[in-house]
Amino acid sequence: MAATSVVVLDRGNNTTCTINLHGATVVSWRVNNQEQLFVSKQAKFDGKEPIRGGIPFVFPQFGPWPFGPQHGFARITRWNLEKAPERLQSGDVEAIFSLMDSDFSRSSWNYQFRLTYRLILREKELHFNIAVYNPSKELTFSFNMLLHTYFKVPDVRRCQITGLQGCTFVDKTRDGSIYQEARDVVTINEWTDRIYQNTSQEHIITNVVSGRKMRIQKYNFPDTVVWNPWLDRAKDMSDFGDDEYPNMVCVESGHVSSPVILLPENQKEAFFDKNTCEPELIDALKDIPKNYANQIIDLVKQQHVEQNLNHLKKSENLIDFSSFNEEANEITPSFMESSATPNQKLRRRSTFSMSPSQSLYYSLTSDNKLGVLQKKNGYCGCHRELFPPKNDSLKKEWAASVIGAHVKRFLTRRLLKTEKVQALVATVKGVLVCAVELHCSLCLSHCIF
Ligand SMILES: O=P(O)(O)OC[C@H]1O[C@@H](O)[C@H](O)[C@@H](O)[C@@H]1O
Incomplete structure (x- = not known):
């Protein structure tokens, strides 16, 4: 069945990234043959359920929702491979995935949209660039987005996470009460489910056991969700082994505390007065x-x-x-x-x-x-x-x-x-397009060091 077909980015040196088209879920990221992501042994690859582990793509809703599935439909929809893996001049490998509205998406969220998800596999870094377009002429929509990254760790109790100090957080394990984080490094010793707001653009997860570090760098993702189900909740999940919780920590970058609002004009098409412009x-x-x-x-x-x-x-x-x-x-x-x-x-x-x-x-x-x-x-x-x-x-x-x-x-x-001036015009145009794309896209990278 094509539902769980995968796309592999191979950078050489046993550095690879595997993306399952079901949800465009990154299911493996190996650096020098060392797996960085956790995927449950109980994960289902039936093309229906979300994949338990890796990096599920949460859109357009984070959490439960009266209109559709928890965490939205993007993680349970088959995405398109927009651009097959291609080696760049730098030696990095890039692939682009896309998702558009369908009967299925419109049944819970009746909007036209287009998502592009670009992944670049670098030597020790996995880079993501996401853009959302609203092609409608009149409808505005709002959405949440989050990359639900499951990091693989030898022991979650020995991990430290930076970049959260001073941030307010919604504690879902305490009826959604709001607190402020006082610690400069956050450790996890129990069921944890927190939405940290306006977090630093950089988090470092230190794996105290091995001393290995993972750097998360994000742009336009203001929130960070920290989640581990611990033993009791692990038992409640059919696609998660009871004893697996010490080996994962979810540090999820997203835009979830407030919605992203996308006006209809944010389409990649411009209409303007031809008489006024060159x-x-x-x-x-x-x-x-x-x-x-x-x-x-x-x-x-x-x-x-x-x-x-x-x-x-x-x-x-x-x-x-x-x-x-x-x-x-x-x-x-x-x-x-x-x-x-x-x-x-x-x-x-x-x-x-x-x-x-x-x-x-x-x-x-x-x-x-x-x-x-x-x-x-x-x-x-x-x-x-x-x-x-x-x-x-x-x-x-x-x-x-x-x-x-x-x-x-x-x-x-x-x-x-002349060619020179035309080249300058092309450069200015490129810079303009790049600046605008930066402004309306979200970027994230995970990097080990
Ligand atoms: O079981 P799901 O739908 O994949 O969600 C897993 C967890 O995802 C986290 O992002 C949420 O904060 C948790 O509340 C949730 O339990």
Whole structure:
């Protein structure tokens, strides 16, 4: 039966990671042939029950739930192998799994979603990167997520866990009462079931017997669940041996105390005003979630407005150029004489500055006697009749500035098409996509040292 088919990442040197497609459950992680994960001898691999051990994937619910199975449906659903194991240049091995909504998922949680689960097997590290997408156009959803890692230990009573000091925790063994952890290292000597909140980004599990250490590093997983059923509860579980509890400790990284809320716009598709944005920007933004794309577009729009305002301000000065008084070396706007107050004239004169290239972004319309500058289909042009040159040298100067500006624009367009600039654009785009992905994904790594 395909329900328990597995995918193996093999890094060489007896370093492997095995993922069962049932729940995308990591069922083995061996480093130099040493198993790091606990899987019960009683675990069921029937493609129905969750696998007792390894790293079950808890989504979209942590704990019991009126609508569906405990800890959600992801750990009991068959996942897709999105990308078969592939060796990276570093020698590490990567595979990607995915899960989408189905009739089964919608029967308990009626939302469209898409999960990608990327695993990278490094020399002594197992790295996870998870992304959740909400492809809906109108529905927001919220969820919990947790990687329910069962670490294999020689004796749980001799283990120490750091990174919990000062954190509040919900103690499920004491009716969900809330306490604060005072210890700098937490040890386990009884049934333990705690949800620690806002924990450190790093935990170290020291196995006192062997001195071996496991480092957990997490990003966007604010909570840490510490669980061991101990003897009595072990006896109640059909898929867990009575004597197995000393050999495991669950230190589970998750987002469970508060829900993660995913807005419908968080889809990887962007819709925006094509008139406001450059085609290159539109292209770059297609790869990032709509809400981020919209924020970037808003910024660009704002910049456009500011730039236009600046140009309009400059345009007032440009108009002044129309009646340049050579002798006085100052400007007297002939067609504004009647409407402008002396103060306005003074202000315009005193702020005069003119750059031909700026002037060419706009075209002055001759019917607009107040000289409001208008952008013409993004193309620049000047109405020569509004700039009657007084003499030959001024004519030449003006012609030179017009030609100079056109040449600049021509060269800029050519420059933008060069391979180097295109490569820069691609890099900027890549960085943008990477930054956004980092922002909306969850990362976890387990590393032995
Ligand atoms: O038996 P399950 O559904 O795999 O859950 C195991 C344990 O998982 C832990 O994460 C929970 O905090 C415990 O309350 C729960 O008992």
